[in-house]
Amino acid sequence: MNKYVTKFFYGGVNERNAGPKAKDDVNFFLNELGFKNVDIHLENSKLTKLFKTDNILKKQIDLNDNGIFVLQYPLNSHLISNRILKLIVENKKFISIALIHDLNSLRNMEVDENLISKEINYLNHFDYLIVHNIAMKNWLIKMGFTSEMIILNLFDYRSSELNLNNKYDCDIVYAGNLIKAEFLKNIELTNNKLNIYGSNELKTYPRNVFYKGSLNPDELPQHLNSRFGLVWDGDSVYECSGVYGHYLEYNTPHKISLYLSAGIPVIVWKKSAMAEYIVNNKLGISVDSLDNIENILNSISDEEYSSLKRNALSISEKLRSGYFIHQAISKILSGNEDFN
Known part of the structure; x- marks a missing residue:
């Protein structure tokens, strides 16, 4: 069984910026479950993405064998998002999962029906969504999402040993x-x-x-x-x-x-x-x-x-041990006998 998870590379991200932390930790904890990283370089120019995306994906993913694919969503690249949809998500050999880090249409206070429609339509191509909590799940149902959802509750956070000093600063x-x-x-x-x-x-x-x-x-x-x-x-x-x-x-x-x-x-x-x-x-x-x-x-x-x-x-x-992402993936795998 082939298992894949997207790993993003951002150009010029300061190491003190917590932006990539949640996604990097997902990669680490899913690697423990045997998932292979699919490297995606978001700093590439649009022209480079246009000509190289398919080749890069095909080199890293066996498209001819059954597999499970986790997209850490969103990518913030329509071009790569659409190529992943075409090559992998619509490939019936794969169980596709979108792990939601952010929903762009939900981050706006003003209701943008066009943006909501586009985002829901894209996500509806996936077999499963891993969502933050019950409130997010209910909003997605209300907006028309129809596939199965797994609630994460908390993002795991990889770090070193605890500071157990009880004298608080x-x-x-x-x-x-x-x-x-x-x-x-x-x-x-x-x-x-x-x-x-x-x-x-x-x-x-x-x-x-x-x-x-x-x-x-x-x-x-x-x-x-x-x-x-x-x-x-x-x-x-x-x-x-x-x-x-x-x-x-x-x-x-x-x-x-x-x-x-x-x-x-x-x-x-x-x-x-x-x-x-x-x-x-x-x-x-x-x-x-x-x-x-x-x-x-x-x-x-x-x-x-x-x-x-x-x-x-x-x-x-x-x-610190990846409990929540492990649990979410286990729920999906347990419901698919081919992947146990």
Whole structure:
């Protein structure tokens, strides 16, 4: 049995940029299951893609034998996306899976029916979709997706051993692209401390908010020595607003996996898609607003926090070992006898 997964190469990506991290980790954990990487160079010119894509794919994939193919979606190249559809997905010898990292039509606040239609039509060619969570699944069904879906819940996060120092540097940590975090300019902390990691540092931060630099995403968990990890986007402390806030109602942010892989319970927005999962599994807390975050933190007893911490440490082991992607693929393979 031949098993393949797309591996993308981006030109000029800074090693401290967490963008490729989720996809790279999928490659690592699927390689453990015997999947071969299909190398796709997205930095190539359109002309190079036009003349070389078919040859590159045919050299790496046995199109004449049965197989299973995982596309890490999206590619952000219509040309390569369409060639994969033609050569592999429509090839009846393959079980095709699209692992969703982002849905471009869902990231827009304004409903673009044409974009939605094109994206759903493309994805409907696949036998299976691996989606973030139940909210994303329900949205796809509503928009007309008809193939089978497997819920991932969390992206796995490969990292080194945990930092088990119980003397915390801060009460809250926030890590990510700070362009999406204008709210940090407006957060008010009197007794609690918030540390920030990421690119695109703001010029100034309020009292008790400290910028700590930008680190390689593989090394970052070792530096996150905090009681809680914050998952929040937009420019408001009262809600997750704008385009980024809208997207949180449907996606599973990769930074949840970053924090939990480091054994850190999380703080999520109560209206986010992941709020119910986090609260039900006792991996953190959900809040309506950050306006009263200090009162909320101070109301958590030592016993309550110890329980959250234990659960975060437990799921950390799963995240760092590829548990969630292994489970999703196993569900698909178990339903296809030829691939067991």
